[in-house]
Amino acid sequence: xGLTGEVVVERPANREHxxxxxxxxxxxxxxxxxxPRDIAELLATALRRIDGIKSxxxxxxxxxxxxxxxxxxxxxxxxxxxxxxxxxxxxTLAGQHINIEYVSANPVGPVHIGHTRWAAVGDSLAxxxxxxxxxxxxxxxxxxxxxxxxxxxxxxxxxxxxxxxPGDGYRGGYIADVAAEVVQANQxxxxxxxxxxxxxFAHDGIELMFTAIRxxxxxxxxxxxxxxxxxxxxxxxxxxxTVRKLRDAGHVYEADGAVWLRTTDFGDxxxxxxxxxxxxxxxxxxxxxxxxxxxxxxxxxxxxxLGADHHGYIGRMRSLVSGLxxxxxxxxxxxxxxxxxxxxGKMSKRAGNLLTLEELVEAIGVDAARYALVRSSMDSxxxxxxxxxxxxxxxxxxxxxxxAHARIASLLRNAADLGHSLPPLAGVPLELLSQEKESDLLGxxxxxxxxxxxxxxxxxxxxxxxxxxxxxxxxxxxxxxxRILPRADEEPAPEMAPRLWLCETTRTVLANGxxxxxxxxxxxx
RNA sequence: GCCCCUGUAGCUCAGGGGAUAGAGCGCUACCCUCCGGAGGUAGAAGCGAAGGUUCGAAUCCUUCCAGGGGCACCA
Numbered sequence: 001x002g003l004t005g006e007v008v009v010e011r012p013a014n015r016e017h018x019x020x021x022x023x024x025x026x027x028x029x030x031x032x033x034x035x036p037r038d039i040a041e042l043l044a045t046a047l048r049r050i051d052g053i054k055s056x057x058x059x060x061x062x063x064x065x066x067x068x069x070x071x072x073x074x075x076x077x078x079x080x081x082x083x084x085x086x087x088x089x090x091x092t093l094a095g096q097h098i099n100i101e102y103v104s105a106n107p108v109g110p111v112h113i114g115h116t117r118w119a120a121v122g123d124s125l126a127x128x129x130x131x132x133x134x135x136x137x138x139x140x141x142x143x144x145x146x147x148x149x150x151x152x153x154x155x156x157x158x159x160x161x162x163x164x165x166p167g168d169g170y171r172g173g174y175i176a177d178v179a180a181e182v183v184q185a186n187q188x189x190x191x192x193x194x195x196x197x198x199x200x201f202a203h204d205g206i207e208l209m210f211t212a213i214r215x216x217x218x219x220x221x222x223x224x225x226x227x228x229x230x231x232x233x234x235x236x237x238x239x240x241x242t243v244r245k246l247r248d249a250g251h252v253y254e255a256d257g258a259v260w261l262r263t264t265d266f267g268d269x270x271x272x273x274x275x276x277x278x279x280x281x282x283x284x285x286x287x288x289x290x291x292x293x294x295x296x297x298x299x300x301x302x303x304x305x306l307g308a309d310h311h312g313y314i315g316r317m318r319s320l321v322s323g324l325x326x327x328x329x330x331x332x333x334x335x336x337x338x339x340x341x342x343x344x345g346k347m348s349k350r351a352g353n354l355l356t357l358e359e360l361v362e363a364i365g366v367d368a369a370r371y372a373l374v375r376s377s378m379d380s381x382x383x384x385x386x387x388x389x390x391x392x393x394x395x396x397x398x399x400x401x402x403x404a405h406a407r408i409a410s411l412l413r414n415a416a417d418l419g420h421s422l423p424p425l426a427g428v429p430l431e432l433l434s435q436e437k438e439s440d441l442l443g444x445x446x447x448x449x450x451x452x453x454x455x456x457x458x459x460x461x462x463x464x465x466x467x468x469x470x471x472x473x474x475x476x477x478x479x480x481x482x483r484i485l486p487r488a489d490e491e492p493a494p495e496m497a498p499r500l501w502l503c504e505t506t507r508t509v510l511a512n513g514x515x516x517x518x519x520x521x522x523x524x525x
Numbered sequence: 526g527c528c529c530c531u532g533u534a535g536c537u538c539a540g541g542g543g544a545u546a547g548a549g550c551g552c553u554a555c556c557c558u559c560c561g562g563a564g565g566u567a568g569a570a571g572c573g574a575a576g577g578u579u580c581g582a583a584u585c586c587u588u589c590c591a592g593g594g595g596c597a598c599c600a
Binding site: 283 | 598
């Protein structure tokens with residue numbers, strides 16, 4: 001037709017606008033300098049010739065409203081049934097090698113609520129990226145040396161000796177537990193010189209802490225492909241090598257005894273120190289080397305999830321990437337997410353009473369915790385109402401979704417008990433799925449692959465949760481309008497088999513979606 | 526002072542340029558001949574403010590107001 005431009009087809013909000021609708025004619029009008037109505041006429045004529053399209057109407061300024069034949073709609077059931085757990089997967093991110101880093105809590109304390117959000121979101125995002133065809137490495141970066149660790153060891157040491165914890169130390173309740181365990185495992189430790197004791201506290205304390213962290217995360221359904229230790233990178237000379245590379249590129253200068261990176265050349269608001277005046281590299285310097293390492297390991301996109309309190313990190317990091325000769329728009333993606341509040345109280349790692357991952361799970365369970373943390377846009381601060389998420393009522397969104405799944409599972413069990421197990425799909429008259437609520441449900445199921453693709457592309461796993469809530473609602477409305485199993489003294493209706501299959505495919509989509517969020521899909525509740 | 530995020534129904538939040546702005550909870554009135562009522566139907570109720578771009582703006586731009594988070598030779 002001689003037209004160029006992007007084509008967008010979507011489910012219209014209003015059923016009167018057909019099964020699918022497109023604004024293509026309006027989008028194309030400007031670039032092709034023809035009127036929207038003319039283009040719409042051309043497209044409509046072509047579309048009407050396609051098998052399975054029942055009607056094409058032009059509405060308003062140039063919308064195309066497309067109606068599908070019942071058989072074409074029902075065919076979706078076959079598609080979903082055949083693809084099963086793979087339904088929804090696409091290749092939209094195929095070919096991309098993504099390294100995604102999240103949580104990265106140092107082993108000086110338990111995983112707190114802020115980290116927990118990134119555990120839930122990062123894990124779901126990684127699953128989405130895999131489901132859309134990307135090659136993904138999930139990564140956890142940690143440091144077990146340095147000032148933070150010294151304070152940790154000093155805190156353990158002080159508690160073990162019954163002394164007061166230093167002002168800049170850690171004072172959570174776990175400190176006493178860890179200290180006791182270290183002392184238990186090292187008889188006579190407190191009689192050793194303090195230097196020696198601190199070393200043991202640091203080494204053993206970190207090991208205990210990190211084991212506990214990994215267990216908490218694993219119980220939460222979150223594991224990583226790589227646990228990356230910063231210290232090893234210093235030891236291998238990778239940090240020095242990166243400094244040399246930047247120096248050779250002319251981005252480095254010395255002032256006040258320290259080595260500075262001229263990040264202002266790349267838009268940062270001030271230059272940054274990479275080697276302190278005492279000769280020790282800064283954390284930022286290690287981050288440079290770490291980025292290089294990820295790239296050398298094959299990542300063409302380095303994704304990092306961070307809390308809002310780290311947003312100042314973006315400018316620095318982008319400057320660095322530019323200094324190394326990469327284009328940060330292409331290879332670096334720092335996702336900043338907002339923080340989590342529990343009933344108004346805010347979390348601080350140094351403060352004694354913080355809510356940990358384990359405490360959260362204990363209060364509301366893994367499913368509710370993961371769902372609650374992944375259901376909101378990362379740009380939104382979450383105010384977590386523990387009472388709501390602990391409740392077993394439909395106030396609780398995760399229950400609403402899980403209930404729909406359990407209800408279907410129950411229905412299919414009942415059907416089997418009545419001798420109506422799912423029949424082979426080949427002989428099922430799927431074209432009978434032509435009622436409004438059936439059509440609505442089919443339309444919703446058909447959207448799933450697009451939802452996943454968009455959620456992965458926009459790094460927005462919450463879209464999956466919102467979709468599942470909408471799908472659960474659509475199913476309940478179908479269920480309310482369409483009787484499936486025969487009543488006591490009735491024969492099965494011809495619609496029974498296709499409806500059973502419609503239920504089964506809905507169950508599949510709900511389960512696939514919940515799987516991407518790390519939430520269980522219960523057979524009964 | 527500068528930077529980032531947010532402001533949508535009474536509450537918690539969706540809505541990444543399209544048609545009459547949605548969901549859950551809460552409220553009001555219904556559906557118990559209903560396979561899981563942990564469900565469904567109907568109703569009241571909303572884009573912080575002002576400009577601008579566009580055929581079309583909750584969405585993009587500017588300013589202002591309000592809330593949150595940052596601005597280290599800490600991590």
